Amino acid sequence: MLNKTKLGFLVVLFGLLIFLPPFFEAIEEPFYLSLASRVLIFAIAAISLDLILGYGGLISFGHAAYLGLGAYAVAILNFYDIENGWLQLIVAIVGSGIVAAFIGSISLRTGGLYFIMITLAFTQMLYFLGISLEEYGGDDGINTARSFFGDWIDLDDNSTLYYVILFFLALCTFLSWRLVNSRFGMVIRGSHSNEARMEAIGYPVFRYRLVAFVISGAMCGVAGFLLANLTEFVTPEFMRWTRSGEIMIMVLLGGMGTVFGPILGAAAYLLLEDVLATVTQHWWIIFGPMLLIIILFAKKGLWGILPGKEDMSDD
């Protein structure tokens, strides 16, 4: 169970998030709404990675692949004048899931450094595939329109888009919270802690990991779908390996193996980037030591720093 302090923190956090659009409108800073939307999208990506990284102990260094796939699902369908958001969303989820199943079925047979390298290699392949597809803009990228969800949800309105993103974040957070505490979640966490033991008590570990990998990829595909809608522009850069690294940093910063930490991690990373980049373009000189301190001294990242009794069994 979540302790009261942290539960209170979450209620306040989501409460504040609801009031951001009117607030930014009042102070006439539309850019901040776009930044906030970006934070929430990357929070979804980070949550999805944390399912396999933090809970499963699988160091996937290729999560940007699913971000890119979800985004290209929007752009490519849009290219063929298919603007139906439901269809685009389904293609983003199913497409990412299928690719994750393929990558997972190969990479999960290995472990350690090999696993990291194979997930990286597949993402690089997709990155260069994106560059080579001149039809869809190649390395120049491709413009796209926002998805069409019928007349009652107008994504062309930035506030509406923000609320749709917030809805998906809440949904993904809730889903992963249920998932990590379910029977399936126990198997994934047990496999992280002691694989040989899991095999000995009767779990075919590979099978469970593969399903977790697919869920994680599909969830990140949703983030990609939303990102394409936010930027209205998709490029292979979405799948660049540094992007995979950024998502991983968000998880580390927020708290690996926690459901809610990655949200804080995504916010901290993107907001610091925004602030520090105005100070110097070499903002990593400042950010690097900060990250180091968090990783060295806070066992569960920013989420762990929050006051309240540590509850091992939950987050």
Next chain:
Amino acid sequence: MTDPILKVDQLVKTFGGITATDHVDFEVMPGEIHAVIGPNGAGKTTFVAQVAGMLRPDSGKIVFNGRDISRMSAPQRSHVGLARSFQITSVFKNFTAQENVALSLQAHAGHSFRFWKRASTDARLVEPARQILADVGLADRALVLAGNLAHGEQRQLEIAMALATAPKMLLLDEPTAGMGTEESETMRAFMKDLKGRYSMLLIEHDMDTVFSLADRVTVLVYGRSIATGTPEEIRNNAEVRAAYLGEDE
């Protein structure tokens, strides 16, 4: 005459030039405790790994409960009723004792592709898990993180996890390893209690444990089984004394 629950037939495993398991024949009768002893490097670990399914033998056959399990994976063997404990304590340290046992139960309660309901409060897992913990004398330690249990308690938990898989045979790999005299005594008493209810293959270094518990003893030296017999016969076997007991004591 009853059939053995486990029958190992001409098992061979080589690593490079070294024959770690050299045409070993071995059997465990239902309800029997059959111990395997041998000096360090005798191939006990390799032998256990093959019976448990962590290693594939090069040749030979392992028949368990009438089925050839030689090609089965470790999880499959668990499902046909072969449970093992580990030489090095192998519990899920960041789960509570109760969660450890529940996870073991869950593996044998159908598939675990259940994504929604909270596992740690699921009565179908919690109640039997509590029962098993009570059986091994850990009832009041159920909600302690396994990593915070005393060493002896972790070893008991380890066996509780094996029992939770509803096994037909226990494969116990040095259950008293690393224990003090008192803890070993507790473990022996506990195993005596289990005797007759489960068939056991016992790998053990501690001679007191072997000679007080085992019905039969097999001695492995350099991958070969040099003798099998009652503890008394083994104690008096000249070859065994030369190869093993003499050296060791």
